[in-house]
Amino acid sequence: MLSILEVGGGMTMTSSPYYYEHIMGKPSRKDEFEFYIGIHSFPKTELHFHPFAELTFVLDGCGYEKINGIMHRMEPGTVSLVLPNHMHESKSDTDQTIRKYCCMFDINLLFGSSYDSDWYRWLYRIGSQIPSYAAFQEETAARVEGIFAQLMAEYVKPELMGHHNMIRNQLSEVLILLLREINKGPGSNSDWNRKDRSQPFWPALHYVHVHFADKLSLESVAARFHTNSTYLSRLFRENTGLSFLEYLHRLRINSAATMLIHTDKSVADITFETGFESIRTFSRVFREMKGKSPREFRKAHP
Template identity: 45%
Template sequence: MSKMNFPEYQEHIGGLQAAADGQHRFFINIGTVTLSPLHHHDYAELSFFVEGTGTEHINGVTHRVEAGTASFLLPHHMHMLESDSGRTMSKYRCMFDLQLLFGEHEDPEFSRLVYGIGTTSPSFVQFGGAAAERMRQTLEQLHEEYALPDSPGRRHMIRLKLSEAMLLFIRAGGDTGKTSRECGPDETIKLSPLLQYVHLHYSDKLTLEDLAQKFHYSVPHISRSFKEHTGKRFHEYVRQLRMESAITMLLHTNMSVTDIAAAAGFDSFRTFARAFRETNGQTASEFRRTMRKAHST
């Protein structure tokens, strides 16, 4: 597959923009795919493959795809998908705004588990046997509910089935759901809006002070909550998002290393170069050459 100049940004869900009434976006279908070039978007995506084989790349990590494979992407996780030669893959494709999943009354444990996908738990899992059938049935029920726009309580049912599918995915990925300690009543900060904002804006200049001003919490409160919910300090979490983005662009585009550093959100090339060497043990250019050589043999 030829390299792209830049990753494609996809704005719409199912060809539709946000609803005029302000409701959160949701779309599900069963479709086929042979090739999906490197892209990213501002919504989450859950896929469950039912037929075919191929390869998926998520934030620089490659995994095989077959019937029973599921993958989940947080907003702006960069990914691409290609089927094996002569094969077509079929999958459930579910795309949604994360706030639809969490609703008005956020469960801190649930948001921690969801936002940990790709960092503290894998972006893909392999279902088999009864577990695969349960996941398929859950998504089929979600698909059927989506096709009934006039059903009473439709959005609530969609949220329930979507939550079930996400928890099946998280459990299959091996996350026990345990936190370092229980949060007290003075720590009721809703982290999911903050995390969603970080995932949408990590490539911009982003500080704890920015979050404190926007969400009306103190800097120490946000900093402490970030560490407790994600296991990482705020700057570590943002740097990991930027590094994953940079690695994906190094592997799958022809962008210069300097352009990649800027596109990923690093404030200077020197900062990027130091962080990349600390994380990967070599320079970005060396990493790109090594990986391309490995894939050409």
């Protein structure tokens, strides 16, 4: 467990949290609780993506953030969630610096209860079907800022009983408040309650996000969730705009792209680590999605 960092645009980090080590290609510590929080200050961040989720709350400054090609305004009280492998960048207004809480975490630490499906099916819509952000007003903004402060305080005390559960609960509270804010508006609550909670899609989607590097097929996932593969295929198309295989390939290729940029692993190793069974298939799908071969992509991102 590392201490809290406050990172400035002109400052040098003297240490790095777990996820910074991961994206810089350093060895992962599998025994580390995969959560980090700090206060970051910056004038801009370049377009990038990473295999972990990132939750932020703006404290000071104004500017713009672009997630998956959609731009939104950042100002104090704005909360943003970037899901794994979503492309994002940000820039402050002229002569300003954005200062914000920044949480980085393995999205899987959120789940574990049968009640989670009440809201995590909405979580995976962020950045594709619903906005990635919400601008909280005074009272709710103060509440959310308080939760982030509690997360910071909890983060540096791993010896406390129930430490991991406390972080999970506080993180979940922020995310639920974010989803409620995003879903405000005419008909949103009725639409929320009208959803069929027995629908297998969202648990299946979560399973795919966790196990995309394993040997998966539409039929095997459908069987796992006791549903018909044709029905599950239709649900994938309706909820993501992609077929099951297209969605699976997107997860695998984005993960592969991250490894190509940030590690020295061979193309062969990356092929099998991301779930592809042959280098030929991996290279073909990679070129279709990224416009370059894996080796050309790596050379373009030195």
